[in-house]
Amino acid sequence: RPVRLADYRPPDYLIETVDLTIRLEAGNTQVSSRLALRPNPAGRVGAPLILDGDGLSGRLAAIDGEAPPAGSVSMSPDALEIAHPPQRPFTLDIETIVDPAANTQLMGLYRSGSAYCTQCEAEGFRRITYFLDRPDVLSVYTTRIEASRTEAPVLLGNGNLVETGDLPDGRHFAVWHDPHPKPCYLFAMVGGVLDALKDGFVTMSGRKVDLAIYVEPGKSGHALYAMDSLKRSMRWDEEEFGREYDLDVFNIVAVSDFNMGAMENKGLNVFNDKYILASPDTATDSDYAGIETVVAHEYFHNWTGNRITCRDWFQLCLKEGLTVFRDHEFSADQRSRPVQRIGAVRNLRAAQFPEDGGPLAHNVRPELYHEINNFYTPTVYEKGAEVIRVLKEFIGDDAFRRGMDLYFERYDGTAAIVENFISCFADASGRDMTQFMRWYSQAGTPVVKVRETYDAAARTYALQFEQSCPPTPGQIEKLPQVIPISLGLIAQDGTEIALETPAADQAGGASAEEVARGMFDLTAKTRTLVFKNVAAKPVPSLFRGFSAPVRLDFDSSEEALRLSLAYDSDNFNRWQAAQTYATRLMQASVTALRNGGRPADPAGFCAAMTRVGEQWRDDPAFASLALTLPGESDLAREIASDVDPSAIHDARRALRSALGQAQAAALTKIHDELSTATPFVPDAAGAARRALRLTALDLITAADPDEGGMRALKQYRSADNMTEMFGALSVLVLYAPSLRDEALEHFYKKFETDHLVVDKWFSLQAMIPEAGALDHIRALMQHPAFSMSNPNRMRSLIGTFAMANPTQFNAADGSGYEFMATNVLDIDKRNAQVAARLLVAFRSWKGLEPVRRAKANAALQRIAAANALSADVRDIVTRSLA
Numbered sequence: 001r002p003v004r005l006a007d008y009r010p011p012d013y014l015i016e017t018v019d020l021t022i023r024l025e026a027g028n029t030q031v032s033s034r035l036a037l038r039p040n041p042a043g044r045v046g047a048p049l050i051l052d053g054d055g056l057s058g059r060l061a062a063i064d065g066e067a068p069p070a071g072s073v074s075m076s077p078d079a080l081e082i083a084h085p086p087q088r089p090f091t092l093d094i095e096t097i098v099d100p101a102a103n104t105q106l107m108g109l110y111r112s113g114s115a116y117c118t119q120c121e122a123e124g125f126r127r128i129t130y131f132l133d134r135p136d137v138l139s140v141y142t143t144r145i146e147a148s149r150t151e152a153p154v155l156l157g158n159g160n161l162v163e164t165g166d167l168p169d170g171r172h173f174a175v176w177h178d179p180h181p182k183p184c185y186l187f188a189m190v191g192g193v194l195d196a197l198k199d200g201f202v203t204m205s206g207r208k209v210d211l212a213i214y215v216e217p218g219k220s221g222h223a224l225y226a227m228d229s230l231k232r233s234m235r236w237d238e239e240e241f242g243r244e245y246d247l248d249v250f251n252i253v254a255v256s257d258f259n260m261g262a263m264e265n266k267g268l269n270v271f272n273d274k275y276i277l278a279s280p281d282t283a284t285d286s287d288y289a290g291i292e293t294v295v296a297h298e299y300f301h302n303w304t305g306n307r308i309t310c311r312d313w314f315q316l317c318l319k320e321g322l323t324v325f326r327d328h329e330f331s332a333d334q335r336s337r338p339v340q341r342i343g344a345v346r347n348l349r350a351a352q353f354p355e356d357g358g359p360l361a362h363n364v365r366p367e368l369y370h371e372i373n374n375f376y377t378p379t380v381y382e383k384g385a386e387v388i389r390v391l392k393e394f395i396g397d398d399a400f401r402r403g404m405d406l407y408f409e410r411y412d413g414t415a416a417i418v419e420n421f422i423s424c425f426a427d428a429s430g431r432d433m434t435q436f437m438r439w440y441s442q443a444g445t446p447v448v449k450v451r452e453t454y455d456a457a458a459r460t461y462a463l464q465f466e467q468s469c470p471p472t473p474g475q476i477e478k479l480p481q482v483i484p485i486s487l488g489l490i491a492q493d494g495t496e497i498a499l500e501t502p503a504a505d506q507a508g509g510a511s512a513e514e515v516a517r518g519m520f521d522l523t524a525k526t527r528t529l530v531f532k533n534v535a536a537k538p539v540p541s542l543f544r545g546f547s548a549p550v551r552l553d554f555d556s557s558e559e560a561l562r563l564s565l566a567y568d569s570d571n572f573n574r575w576q577a578a579q580t581y582a583t584r585l586m587q588a589s590v591t592a593l594r595n596g597g598r599p600a601d602p603a604g605f606c607a608a609m610t611r612v613g614e615q616w617r618d619d620p621a622f623a624s625l626a627l628t629l630p631g632e633s634d635l636a637r638e639i640a641s642d643v644d645p646s647a648i649h650d651a652r653r654a655l656r657s658a659l660g661q662a663q664a665a666a667l668t669k670i671h672d673e674l675s676t677a678t679p680f681v682p683d684a685a686g687a688a689r690r691a692l693r694l695t696a697l698d699l700i701t702a703a704d705p706d707e708g709g710m711r712a713l714k715q716y717r718s719a720d721n722m723t724e725m726f727g728a729l730s731v732l733v734l735y736a737p738s739l740r741d742e743a744l745e746h747f748y749k750k751f752e753t754d755h756l757v758v759d760k761w762f763s764l765q766a767m768i769p770e771a772g773a774l775d776h777i778r779a780l781m782q783h784p785a786f787s788m789s790n791p792n793r794m795r796s797l798i799g800t801f802a803m804a805n806p807t808q809f810n811a812a813d814g815s816g817y818e819f820m821a822t823n824v825l826d827i828d829k830r831n832a833q834v835a836a837r838l839l840v841a842f843r844s845w846k847g848l849e850p851v852r853r854a855k856a857n858a859a860l861q862r863i864a865a866a867n868a869l870s871a872d873v874r875d876i877v878t879r880s881l882a
């Protein structure tokens with residue numbers, strides 16, 4: 001049953017060309033496929049040919065143009081097998097019939113709104129026709145699409161358009177040809193009633209590319225920002241990586257029913273429309289940032305994913321981690337680098353650290369899977385991207401860029417593995433990368449423990465580092481990894497101390513290059529660095545810019561945290577100091593509250609934050625980030641065991657309100673001054689001002705709910721953009737119960753025809769942290785706008801409840817867990833991928849306090865005991881309980 005990396009074998013047959021004819025009809029789409037195959041010289045001679053299918057019905061019409069001899073072919077919904085295929089080049093003609101309208105899994109060919117569309121990654125192509133559905137089989141595709149002109153005036157495929165024409169009975173056709181060999185997971189076709197926003201781009205070598213974004217009728221005006229993001233991405237990839245686009249057209253189609261974010265099909269990206277559609281009145285700043293990132297991500301896949309693809313699905317990080325790294329760099333260049341970095345790290349810690357620390361932990365490159373769709377995870381994507389960043393820090397920017405060039409040069413047109421990629425950097429840098437590979441083969445978040453010693457007489461300051469990595473499922477012993485530590489020393493007056501260490505071959509020494517870069521490699525289990533000529537005990541600034549995806553274990557004093565917050569030249573660590581300080585206080589409060597005591601004294605923290613609030617003008621983005629306390633799940637993750645979500649909620653609320661009270665004057669000033677209406681521009685500077693204004697409103701409300709409610713209402717009424725409007729609505733809904741219902745009703749009436757805004761309306765209500773929240777959610781599931789067949793809608797209500805309402809999902813009576821179990825089982829019947837995703841909400845259940853842990857266990861057991869589970873849900877529930 002399970003698939004193992006160690007069992008990889010090259011395919012026995014290759015498919016040179018694929019000629020598809022797809023005759024679109026809702027209940028009855030005919031797919032004719034002509035495959036030109038040949039035995040693979042690297043495969044087994046005379047092996048049977050087994051094509052993959054998934055729930056297919058059809059027939060093998062011909063081998064080399066002739067009806068196949070009786071008994072030579074066996075066929076089931078899941079496979080087409082030819083026991084003795086010709087041992088020379090040959091063709092197969094395969095006919096299948098599929099029903100897009102009945103396809104609720106949203107894999108393969110399905111209907112969404114007014115369009116037919118496809119999703120083939122990872123294994124959806126086998127739901128369209130029988131094929132060697134594996135990424136190391138690369139073929140040249142020609143796709144002919146036929147449809148009724150009224151039902152599908154727009155017909156799109158991969159590559160370039162080569163022919164169009166009329167057919168009898170009001171039908172028409174289009175033929176698309178993609179000259180670039182590709183695996184079938186990159187196949188796509190779309191047919192439907194769609195509007196287009198069109199534009200163009202000239203590449204650095206002068207190729208003219210027609211760009212179009214197809215959206216549901218009437219929405220093309222909402223695709224302007226996506227188009228702008230696409231053009232900026234195309235230019236950036238040329239400038240930063242020398243990568244140019246390689247077809248005459250680049251099309252994007254936005255659909256409203258999509259399991260994931262988007263898909264990089266060659267020349268025809270298909271998107272969840274939440275990552276395309278935006279206007280100032282309907283999208284928030286974070287929606288705009290999401291669009292920019294996802295458009296860039298899918299575009300960047302053209303080189304990292306499509307031109308160079310993966311040999312097998314174990315190598316998924318080869319395209320995903322690298323492409324996330326590239327989209328992070330793009331966003332950092334387009335917006336603000338520190339703000340982007342803080343956002344990425346927050347996301348890594350919120351999504352990947354809990355995965356790495358729980359029963360679903362796995363390597364960045366897994367070695368075994370039961371269901372590949374369950375490995376599109378934060379570990380493969382986000383930690384995968386961090387590993388690339390570590391690589392870049394380890395060998396330096398120039399060697400990194402040379403290594404990327406080598407990779408494109410050597411592996412273009414191939415299906416590669418992680419070792420191929422890393423070998424380019426070994427060659428470019430001259431460094432041995434053997435140990436570095438442990439980032440791909442060891443799961444778990446490494447911990448770096450740091451101890452400091454200052455010797456006043458010798459004027460030396462020593463930092464002692466020790467790395468370790470906790471056991472994860474199936475991996476008890478861990479070996480030391482390559483951990484780049486970017487560090488600096490801050491003097492008591494806030495100035496940066498010039499680093500000096502003994503020479504590399506002496507105790508406590510470092511190489512001149514390490515000292516110059518302020519970047520020190522921890523490769524052994526321990527390392528001690530000694531800094532000379534340090535006049536007084538400094539404050540260390542460790543892992544600047546979050547130079548490695550580790551947990552830092554360092555006991556800094558409150559005084560040191562205040563100094564770092566005020567003076568660190570690294571903005572990431574200034575922010576980190578505020579987070580660490582707040583986390584520490586709230587952790588103390590949680591312990592005290594659980595023992596019947598009172599929250600910890602916040603005076604020192606609040607005083608330190610005063611400066612941030614008063615100096616907001618210097619850097620509004622920083623002020624907003626620093627004044628935002630770590631979330632309840634951040635705290636739960638730090639506490640890690642015997643977690644009591646309601647004590648965490650109370651502790652955080654206490655600190656929020658103390659901070660709001662202590663800063664009241666500065667906060668009201670911020671809220672008033674930033675209200676001056678400026679035209680909405682979704683750029684970093686505008687987003688920062690709006691974010692700070694909302695942070696202020698949140699804290700004002702925490703300290704004084706009446707004052708906050710009044711300000712929120714005023715802001716809601718006067719807002720001329722969704723960011724300010726929805727921010728104000730959030731305060732009203734979450735913290736002003738008496739104003740809640742009226743505000744919700746007003747908002748719904750105003751936006752009921754915009755499904756993306758209605759998703760926001762559902763998700764906000766799913767976050768209400770009050771007893772009774774679940775009843776409200778159950779009632780919302782009966783709302784006419786709710787739907788159990790649209791992934792975004794299910795995620796907005798059910799997913800948000802499980803992932804963003806920690807007190808109610810973790811209600812002590814287990815009602816939240818039972819609710820999720822019931823829904824996962826229900827959704828699993830229609831859409832296994834979405835069901836499995838929702839079930840991941842239980843990933844940290846083992847760290848809960850005993851009463852909740854028992855209830856969560858019972859809910860998981862109930863799922864495990866159900867019959868007819870999908871492979872997706874079966875896999876997640878089994879690993880969660882293991």
Ligand code: ARG
Nearest residue numbers: 121122260262263264373376
């Ligand atoms: N390759 C896509 C992206 O990250 C994700 C597709 C995942 N699809 C799936 N069914 N697991 O851009």
Ligand code: ZN
Nearest residue numbers: 297301320323
């Ligand atoms: Zn991707």
